[in-house]
Amino acid sequence: MVKRLLRHKPAVITLGIILFISLIGILAPVIAPNDPYKVDLINKFASPSFEMPFGGDQLGRCIYSRIIWGIRPTLGLAFITMIGTIGLGLIMGLIAGYFRVCDEIIMRIVDIMLAFPSQVMVFAVVALLGIDVRNVILANVFIKWAWYARMIRTNVMKYKEKNFINYSRVIGNSENFILLKHLLPSIASETAMLASLDIGWAIINISTLSFLGLGVQAPTPEWGAMLNEAKEVFIANPIQIIVPGVAIILVVSLFNLLGDYLRDALDPKEVM
């Protein structure tokens, strides 16, 4: 799987750019020229300069540094959301599809979850649990896990009866071995593809909640939260909405591209 991926040039390049952006986020303290929290009213709406490449915001903070620090919460929260979603989906999918324990019940729950309007459910869960970043992640996992549970279950059922797994069982390999060495690698590629598509979705969703003031709160330089602050002052300083918005579009586009390329690279049969 990894080999096939490495032979696909555009996928490698996209993945490289994403890793590069993540690296910038990790190294934010070194790369960002200014302190993203430092309020300095002299620099209020400062025009772009060598010290502040994108100028200053309404409190004189360096927008460029805030964007760079913002990579951490924006990408980090999206990753955590996806790990949670896939984790829960995998557990449920395996319980239903592989171990066949309460398969019926789990699938009915999944059906019900998929019938619900996900956008409204996010707001309902946040309203119920209270306004907090942790709850935003929980809400997103809550509305999305059912997709993965269903998909993983279908895939597990497809592979479970394949000859190589039957053979492995016949020659006396343990169930754990079959699960880890045969089954999971088989379903990994499709899951990875969907997950990379959904990271874009998660970034947009979390930033939307932050923009509405329901997620990451004001001083933290998350891109959605930055736009929330900027919406009050963008008439005076439009760069404050342009820069975080373009950053979101760029990153989400990269993840969408990666998803498309992964599908090409890992599943050559399927043409769009």
Added chain:
Amino acid sequence: MNKYIFKRVIGIIPLLFAISLFTFVFINLIPSDPAEVALRLNKTPVITQELLEKTREDLGLNDPYWVRYLNWVTDAMKFDFGVSYVRPSRTVAQEIMTGLPNTLMLSGLSFVLVIVLSLPIGFFCAIYKDSWFDKLMRGFIFITTAMPAYWVGLMLMWIVSIKMALLPTSGNYEGFKSLILPSVTVALTYISTFIRLIRNNMIENMKEDYVLYANVRGLKQRNILLKHILRNSLHTCVVAIGMSIPQLISGTIVVENVFAWPGLGTLCIDSIFNRDYPIIQAYVLLIGVLFIVFNLLFDIIQVMIDPKLRRGME
């Protein structure tokens, strides 16, 4: 056919039960005590323990859960969701009815925009596949799928209302003029999905045998495109678009907040901040029921308009 409809209608009962149960459990999980809230709404000066007990008894809070659930469901069917916690002079139903027309107006215009724009664009993308127009539109779709709706709203507001001073920035004080920007914003987030849907559907249909047969018979290209391919792909698209109507209604939440449009979305977000739980509960129930009903409706329509599926039923 009738049997199928009957089966589907019966099938939504568990879904309706689930969504009503969710919203009922939702209001019972919140940390505040309903009896205390009720007393505060009646402006009771001193809230004593006995008074709390008595109110609980009056409100039926001491009944078993299933009795309370049944009472609540019967009230909800009569569109009675109690009173707003924040503005006790108004019932939840009144609040919802104030916002609903605005939201319906907004999603209605967006719906029209989506159809008027995405149908022809998708059609031309499919027949001129890989031409410059198709490539341009694919680029457009790619960018718009990555754009958060609220950001599009802010940018439109900045460019159209502030730079060019053409339309009002927010609120709904100028009638139709103030409706344009919000509905364009809502439409933009859905257009790309539908262009892609129509385009891919038509391209798939073009590869079918019946198109080859029509060509062999020597029919005019225009007739093949309009009478055969378009008609067949419209079947799928009508259903997909119909099922997305509730999504359009709930999808206005974010855009309404950007443009301060006084609809259900603004009401919902305000209620989340104010912890006005009855309103959130009613909103979630309303949208949930809409979703289920529209899904059912267009599932049945799909079977009715598509002879292939209909034959499968019989």
